[in-house]
Every structure is written in C-alpha cells, then in structure tokens.
Amino acid sequence: MMRNIARMRKRFSGIEGVSFRPHLKTAKSIDIARRIFPDGPGAITVSTLLEAEHFAEAGFKDILYAVALSPDKLPRVQKIRSSGVDLCVIVDSAEAVHHMQDHFSQALTGVPFLIEIDCDGCRAGVPHRDGKSLLAIADCLTNAGAELRGVMTHAGGSYLATSSAEIERTANEERARTLACAAILREAGYAAPTVSIGSTPTALAPGSVEGITEIRAGVFVFFDLVMASLNVCSLDEIALSVLTSVIGRRDDKRWVITDAGWMALSRDQGIASHGDSYGYGLACDINCTPVNGAIISGANQEHGIMTVREGSAGEFRSIGIGERLRILPNHACATAAQHLQYYVVKTGSDEIVATWPRFNGW
Amino acid sequence: MMRNIARMRKRFSGIEGVSFRPHLKTAKSIDIARRIFPDGPGAITVSTLLEAEHFAEAGFKDILYAVALSPDKLPRVQKIRSSGVDLCVIVDSAEAVHHMQDHFSQALTGVPFLIEIDCDGCRAGVPHRDGKSLLAIADCLTNAGAELRGVMTHAGGSYLATSSAEIERTANEERARTLACAAILREAGYAAPTVSIGSTPTALAPGSVEGITEIRAGVFVFFDLVMASLNVCSLDEIALSVLTSVIGRRDDKRWVITDAGWMALSRDQGIASHGDSYGYGLACDINCTPVNGAIISGANQEHGIMTVREGSAGEFRSIGIGERLRILPNHACATAAQHLQYYVVKTGSDEIVATWPRFNGW
Incomplete structure (x- = not known):
C-alpha cells in the first residue's frame, strides 16, 4: 500500500498547478488517510457525507463530495461547512439547483459547487458538448448566491478499456473535454478556477495534464484484479x-x-x-x-x-x-466495504502489526 | 415482516416433533430475533461465530452454527460453550475431525456435532449416497469424545428451481435423503436424534415432514425478489x-x-x-x-x-x-449486509418508529 501511494504521488510531483485530491471512498479509514498525507491533512474526495464528517473530525478541512448533491442533503452540507470545513459539492442540472432553492431558501449562499461533466457517457454529468445546459447551471448557481468553483468529471469509462492505448485515449478525452467545458464558462465570464478530473487508470496514464488543476483517484491505494486486468498494476501490487x-x-x-x-x-x-x-x-x-x-x-x-x-x-x-x-479482490472498494477493519501486515509477513477501523454507512 | 414471521410459524405449528430453528444470518438483529420469539429466546441458527456471541449475550442459549467448522475456530466454540450456551457445530469430513484432534487435543470432548449432508450437489456436505464416509465421520467424532447429535442439510438447490412443482420435488428429496442418512447412522448404532433440514422455499413447500425434527429458514423474515420469482412470496410481502x-x-x-x-x-x-x-x-x-x-x-x-x-x-x-x-432487494441477505441498521416503518406509513442495529463482521 505504501508503494502504491508513493507511485501515485510521484506521477504528479513537480507538475506546476496540479494537485492530487485522493478519493477516500475506497479506504474509508483515518489511518490510511494519514499515510497518504504524512505531513498532515490535505485535500480529499469523499463519496458520502458520513465520510466528510469522519474525515473532518480527523482534521481534513478541504473536502470534495463527488456525488451529485441530493437536494435533501443540503442542510447536512451546511452543518459540515459551518464547522469550518471547506466542503465543495457537485451538481449536473439546473433542475437540481431550482429544487434546492425552492426547498431550502438561502441555504445555497456561499456553498461552493463544481459542475459535473459527462466526458464518456457512462454515468452522471452534463454532456460535454452541451454548452447551453452548462451555462444554464452556472447562471442558476450564481443567481442563487452559490460559488461556482469550476468543473469536474470522472472517466469511469476507463474501466471498460481493453488496452493501455484505449486508456490513454480515454485519459486524453477526459482532459480535453473537461478543459473545453471550463473554457465555455470562462468565455461567458465565470471564473471557474478548478478543473478536476480523475479515475485511477486515467490518472496514471501518460500525457500532458496542462490546464488541469486537480486529479482524483481512489482504488490506487490497494489496486485490485480489475486494475491488473487493465495493466494499471501488477498482481503483486495488490495490497488487499x-x-x-x-x-x-x-x-x-x-x-x-x-x-x-x-x-x-x-x-x-x-x-x-x-x-x-x-x-x-x-x-x-x-x-x-x-x-x-x-x-x-x-x-x-x-x-x-x-x-x-x-x-x-x-x-x-x-x-x-x-x-x-x-x-x-476483483474490486477493492466492494470487498473492503464488506469488512469493519483492516488487519495490517508487512509485505512478506503474516503477523498482524495493527488493526485499522473503517467506516461504512451514510 | 411480522406477517412473514407468522406465516412461517403457522407452517409448522401443531406438527408433532418438528421444531423451527430460524436462521438469523439474514436479519443479524437482536430486535428482529425478539420479534420472532415473542415468548423469549428459542433455538436459532447462525452463520458466523460473531452472531453466536451476540445472540448468546442476548439470551439465546440453543444455537446451531451452520457452516462447517474451520478447525482453527474450535477454541472460540469452546469459549462460547463454556459460557453456558449449547452451541452445536457441523462437519462433513473425517479429515476435518482428524485435523481438529491433531491441533486441539481434548477440545472436541463433549462438543455436539451434526454431520452435514449434501442433498442436492450444490455446496458442502457428505454426498447423501455416501454411507461409508458418513459412518467414518460418525466413528471419528465418537472416538474423539464429541457428541454425534445427528444430521443436517440445506437444500440450496431450491433457489435454482423454475416452478413450484420443482421446489416441491426438491423439498421431498431434501427430506427423504436426510432421513435416509439418519437411518444409516441409527442402523449402525448411533443415536442421531436430530434431523435438521431447511431453506425458505423448501420449508414453505407442502408435503409431509414426518421424521424431521427441525426446520431452518432465514430469508423468509424479509423475503426478496428471488423468493418472489420462485412464487414463494408476492411482491407486497417483501419487507425490506x-x-x-x-x-x-x-x-x-x-x-x-x-x-x-x-x-x-x-x-x-x-x-x-x-x-x-x-x-x-x-x-x-x-x-x-x-x-x-x-x-x-x-x-x-x-x-x-x-x-x-x-x-x-x-x-x-x-x-x-x-x-x-x-x-x-434481489437478495435480502446481501442488501441488508450493506447496512448498519434497519429503519422501521409501519406498513403504509413513512414515519420511522424505531432504529434497529444489525451486526456485520465475523
């Protein structure tokens, strides 16, 4: 695990303007977060508000919640933010912003949002070619008093790749399409300082990340058989x-x-x-x-x-x-989720040197 | 859920000599166990020793651990038994008994065992036609000072049935084949008082259960889409x-x-x-x-x-x-396992009237 963390850190070390914001949904462990950040808490990504709350309590104050916000979760977001955490959320439709305004007036004021971009047709997000919807969301957010911080995407399609060349092509599309969306916003006068992309395969793929401001990845911490089948790691790098x-x-x-x-x-x-x-x-x-x-x-x-x-x-x-x-494990996120703690061993040894709790739930 | 519990109880009420031993691996909840046993703790089945420990602490003193015992778990079984719990375990090979004797001498003394029978070729157990292996295990157990309490099986094949007629046939085979194995033991001079069978589809199937001493079932408490597809329940009986x-x-x-x-x-x-x-x-x-x-x-x-x-x-x-x-849920056991608690609502209402914790892990 320590070697996998070092590998990901090395990929982006020394690249001006790009920061790494690990996704802690895989590990869900304070102990592992501390090993990713040996010099103290840094910027992180989470998949649930429970993770945000746990990591905030452990000192992590710069958190991206990377699942489109369900309107009813807005009060909980506000509560976390009011404890001094810079919790940023994401949205992919004007309908969602209107719904939040209708049900929680004033609650959007000052909340930072990234607009989620769909770069590969695999899940959520504004289709990357749909500049009109993108600008409509930006307009809504600004009118509601929210802070439009930029754009983000997740190249989940990279998991379906069948070759390293395809992962590289997916990575280039992820970067180019997200940058194009940021450009649309900036041309229309929005600052959109953040351009956030990520997935373990595309994060580790070669190529320029110029213009990108942050990279997210989660499963790299353990790797798994899916990653090995994509040649993103070798079997002996699997740490779970x-x-x-x-x-x-x-x-x-x-x-x-x-x-x-x-x-x-x-x-x-x-x-x-x-x-x-x-x-x-x-x-x-x-x-x-x-x-x-x-x-x-x-x-x-x-x-x-x-x-x-x-x-x-x-x-x-x-x-x-x-x-x-x-x-x-086939999929480290799923297998780890079946367990309440990690039993820590050193490479090549069978002796349990520590037990690290993890948290599930929402 | 209360209706599902009543339905299963009714199936066996008034049948002389047959007791119901619910499998609590689905619910893993003390609160739900208490609703299955409104008159106080009764006989239960569990799938992990952690369940045995939790339910024992809640007053359940008659427990069957229905997964073939891994030899290294024997000391933990002894510990639970020494707290006054009649914890019965299962085994399906002489090799396993020998392994336990070699590694934990004396530890088998007085431990009650059921021999697991494979009635349908779907998982573990002594093949139901293999009387020779059956008697070898009985011999080993007796020589080791363990208590041979009888036989048990699980008709997991019933989940693969495509009609009610096929479930009924599976149920009849489950009963007949397990009784035949009990007869082999008894003819050889072993008492084998317990004949335990079960699976939700076969437990609810019609037909005689003469000679059977106990029935196990777990998913009936919630039911799910698999059970509905087998016509074991209707969609509106699904309680999760x-x-x-x-x-x-x-x-x-x-x-x-x-x-x-x-x-x-x-x-x-x-x-x-x-x-x-x-x-x-x-x-x-x-x-x-x-x-x-x-x-x-x-x-x-x-x-x-x-x-x-x-x-x-x-x-x-x-x-x-x-x-x-x-x-x-497709499969209530699997979906429930992803959660840390149940939010309880009354039928037709949306108001949460209680929160019942469940326990995962081993």
Missing part, C-alpha cells in the same frame, strides 16, 4: 486480500470449500466482462502466490467454492482442510 | 427496501440517477439467471408501487442508474430530481 480457511473438499467435483463467501468477498465479479475472470477473486496461498488452475466459481453467504481445473491435480491434492488461503 | 433520492436525469438515455449504488443495494443480481431480472433491484415509488418499465441497469459505488424503457414516457417524465424511491 481476504484471509480464509479451507473447511471442506469435494474430490468428485474438484472443489475446495472455504469460509469466505460473498459476505467476505462481495458479489463483485469485476473482470468477468473482460473475459478473464477468476470468479469471485483470485485464490492464492498464504504468501500470495496464485493457486494454479483455481477459480472461485461460487460464493454463498459464508461459503466460497474454489474449483481447481483439470490438469491441476497436484494443486488440488495439496490443499488440505484447515489450510489458509488469501483471496485477491 | 432501500430508500433513495433521485439526484439526476438524462433525457437522452432515459436514465434516472439515484443515490443508491451497489454500496446500498449490494452487487447481487439474484434473479438474473431466471431471465426475469430487474437489474440491481425493483424500483418503486415511496409507497412501494413498482415504476412501470423501470430497470436498475447500472450501479456504481454511490450511483444507481435506472433506465425507463421505451413506451413508459409518462413514468420517466414524472420522476423529478429530489423524488424519493424505494428499491426492493
């Missing part, structure tokens, strides 16, 4: 695993049954769409060496079913009841 | 929903974006294999009336994407930003 014990074997089916079901692994089958699936995670021995020919073919609530393919008879026979395995 | 707000709309894609992503809904797409999928859950209005033509086609961590099909233009237009929706 689920420790499990073998509780049964079925010779007739070549099954090894473990006590890690979907409750421990999550239901995320991340890379299935890439045609390179390990099932519910990659089964490894206790030292994180993958078990040849194994696929976690099934997951019930507290049972994992690992099938060892034909031709790997030796591997199958060698795995006895009571043996401990480590399962690497 | 995720409340969400609309945060965005995309007219060009007929998308309604909500603040309930997979973190709130889980990644479980339960009924996809039944060809009758709602995506990540069934979108309803605040009163639990399904939105015509809607499918939750995508789920990111904190974003849900609901697509409203062509031909439902009225429905699409009527859903504005800020509107609240309720999402019925």
Whole structure:
C-alpha cells in the first residue's frame, strides 16, 4: 500500500498547478488517510457525507463530495461547512439547483459547487458538448448566491478499456473535454478556477495534464484484479486480500470449500466482462502466490467454492482442510466495504502489526 | 415482516416433533430475533461465530452454527460453550475431525456435532449416497469424545428451481435423503436424534415432514425478489427496501440517477439467471408501487442508474430530481449486509418508529 501511494504521488510531483485530491471512498479509514498525507491533512474526495464528517473530525478541512448533491442533503452540507470545513459539492442540472432553492431558501449562499461533466457517457454529468445546459447551471448557481468553483468529471469509462492505448485515449478525452467545458464558462465570464478530473487508470496514464488543476483517484491505494486486468498494476501490487480457511473438499467435483463467501468477498465479479475472470477473486496461498488452475466459481453467504481445473491435480491434492488461503479482490472498494477493519501486515509477513477501523454507512 | 414471521410459524405449528430453528444470518438483529420469539429466546441458527456471541449475550442459549467448522475456530466454540450456551457445530469430513484432534487435543470432548449432508450437489456436505464416509465421520467424532447429535442439510438447490412443482420435488428429496442418512447412522448404532433440514422455499413447500425434527429458514423474515420469482412470496410481502433520492436525469438515455449504488443495494443480481431480472433491484415509488418499465441497469459505488424503457414516457417524465424511491432487494441477505441498521416503518406509513442495529463482521 505504501508503494502504491508513493507511485501515485510521484506521477504528479513537480507538475506546476496540479494537485492530487485522493478519493477516500475506497479506504474509508483515518489511518490510511494519514499515510497518504504524512505531513498532515490535505485535500480529499469523499463519496458520502458520513465520510466528510469522519474525515473532518480527523482534521481534513478541504473536502470534495463527488456525488451529485441530493437536494435533501443540503442542510447536512451546511452543518459540515459551518464547522469550518471547506466542503465543495457537485451538481449536473439546473433542475437540481431550482429544487434546492425552492426547498431550502438561502441555504445555497456561499456553498461552493463544481459542475459535473459527462466526458464518456457512462454515468452522471452534463454532456460535454452541451454548452447551453452548462451555462444554464452556472447562471442558476450564481443567481442563487452559490460559488461556482469550476468543473469536474470522472472517466469511469476507463474501466471498460481493453488496452493501455484505449486508456490513454480515454485519459486524453477526459482532459480535453473537461478543459473545453471550463473554457465555455470562462468565455461567458465565470471564473471557474478548478478543473478536476480523475479515475485511477486515467490518472496514471501518460500525457500532458496542462490546464488541469486537480486529479482524483481512489482504488490506487490497494489496486485490485480489475486494475491488473487493465495493466494499471501488477498482481503483486495488490495490497488487499481476504484471509480464509479451507473447511471442506469435494474430490468428485474438484472443489475446495472455504469460509469466505460473498459476505467476505462481495458479489463483485469485476473482470468477468473482460473475459478473464477468476470468479469471485483470485485464490492464492498464504504468501500470495496464485493457486494454479483455481477459480472461485461460487460464493454463498459464508461459503466460497474454489474449483481447481483439470490438469491441476497436484494443486488440488495439496490443499488440505484447515489450510489458509488469501483471496485477491476483483474490486477493492466492494470487498473492503464488506469488512469493519483492516488487519495490517508487512509485505512478506503474516503477523498482524495493527488493526485499522473503517467506516461504512451514510 | 411480522406477517412473514407468522406465516412461517403457522407452517409448522401443531406438527408433532418438528421444531423451527430460524436462521438469523439474514436479519443479524437482536430486535428482529425478539420479534420472532415473542415468548423469549428459542433455538436459532447462525452463520458466523460473531452472531453466536451476540445472540448468546442476548439470551439465546440453543444455537446451531451452520457452516462447517474451520478447525482453527474450535477454541472460540469452546469459549462460547463454556459460557453456558449449547452451541452445536457441523462437519462433513473425517479429515476435518482428524485435523481438529491433531491441533486441539481434548477440545472436541463433549462438543455436539451434526454431520452435514449434501442433498442436492450444490455446496458442502457428505454426498447423501455416501454411507461409508458418513459412518467414518460418525466413528471419528465418537472416538474423539464429541457428541454425534445427528444430521443436517440445506437444500440450496431450491433457489435454482423454475416452478413450484420443482421446489416441491426438491423439498421431498431434501427430506427423504436426510432421513435416509439418519437411518444409516441409527442402523449402525448411533443415536442421531436430530434431523435438521431447511431453506425458505423448501420449508414453505407442502408435503409431509414426518421424521424431521427441525426446520431452518432465514430469508423468509424479509423475503426478496428471488423468493418472489420462485412464487414463494408476492411482491407486497417483501419487507425490506432501500430508500433513495433521485439526484439526476438524462433525457437522452432515459436514465434516472439515484443515490443508491451497489454500496446500498449490494452487487447481487439474484434473479438474473431466471431471465426475469430487474437489474440491481425493483424500483418503486415511496409507497412501494413498482415504476412501470423501470430497470436498475447500472450501479456504481454511490450511483444507481435506472433506465425507463421505451413506451413508459409518462413514468420517466414524472420522476423529478429530489423524488424519493424505494428499491426492493434481489437478495435480502446481501442488501441488508450493506447496512448498519434497519429503519422501521409501519406498513403504509413513512414515519420511522424505531432504529434497529444489525451486526456485520465475523
């Protein structure tokens, strides 16, 4: 994990005008946030207001809440802001701003907003070519007394890429399209000082980030099998695993049954769409060496079913009841979310040196 | 929920010799356990030792831990038992018993075991036709000083049924095959007083349960879309929903974006294999009336994407930003596991009358 943090820091160190605003939705841990910021709290991104509240309490005072604000959450945003936190929120429609004005008059005053841009058609945001809607939102926000701080996007489409070249193209589009939207606002007289982009694959992709003011990324802290399948990381950079014990074997089916079901692994089958699936995670021995020919073919609530393919008879026979395995996660955000704490080990060791709580919920 | 509990109780009331041992892995809540047992703690089933510990603390002293015991958990089982709890565990191989004896000598003395039977080839257990292995386990347990209390099975295959007739057939096989295994043990001189079976679909299926001593079921407390697709319940019997707000709309894609992503809904797409999928859950209005033509086609961590099909233009237009929706879960166990508490409402009302904590983890 420490190596992954250093790698991301290095990507942007020394680039004038670009700051890194890590997304803490993956880790949801004060202890991990402190390791990303060894010199004290910096700018962060969160996915829930509960995260904002927890991190604010731990001293983080510059927070971007990167999910379009549901109008009913405005009072809670105001409360966090009034505790001295520069909490910035996002919006992608004039309808949302009108709704907030109608229901919470005055509450928008002074609240900083980024307008969310849809750069790849994958989720939320103003379509990047829709300058008219963009300006309508800017107009609404300004009229409501809010602070228009700029634009942001998330290139979630990069997760669907099938090559490094495609990730690079996606990264260039993310940058260019977001900058074009900022230019539209500036030409119309809005300051829009912030241009915020990000996703782990595009953040780590090469190319110029001139004009971009901040980069966000979250899963880089642990990496996972989805990132490995995109060649964004290697398997041995994955810093999160689920420790499990073998509780049964079925010779007739070549099954090894473990006590890690979907409750421990999550239901995320991340890379299935890439045609390179390990099932519910990659089964490894206790030292994180993958078990040849194994696929976690099934997951019930507290049972994992690992099938060892034909031709790997030796591997199958060698795995006895009571043996401990480590399962690497398809999607670190989803797997971590199934747990209440992290058990910290040093690379190559099995000894737990610390326990770091994480927080779930909203 | 109260109606669902009453329905399950009624199924077995008045049947001589059969007791109901609800599986609390779905609810993981002391408050809900107390509603299942209004007259005081009774016999329960759990899926983790953490559940056993929590429920024991709440007064439940007759507990079956229904996942084959990982040998390293034996000391924890002993600790729970020494606090005055009749904690019964399960095993499905002689190898596991030997492993426990080798690593924890004496620890098996007096521990009650059920031997797990595989009645449908879907997960763990001794194959129901493998009398030889069954007797070998019984022999091992007895030699180790453990108490052989009987046999148990879980007809998980019932979830894959495509008709009520198939569920009924599965239920009959579950009963007959488990009774046959009990008979093998008894003929060999083992007492095997307990014959425990269960799954929500087979528990509610008609037919004789003569010879069975206890039935287990868990998801019945809430039901879900998987159970509805099996005609085990109707949609309006589903007692769990995720409340969400609309945060965005995309007219060009007929998308309604909500603040309930997979973190709130889980990644479980339960009924996809039944060809009758709602995506990540069934979108309803605040009163639990399904939105015509809607499918939750995508789920990111904190974003849900609901697509409203062509031909439902009225429905699409009527859903504005800020509107609240309720999402019925594909799989109640998985969706509930994403949350830290239940907000309790009375049928037809929107007012929260209580908050019931639940516990996750192991």
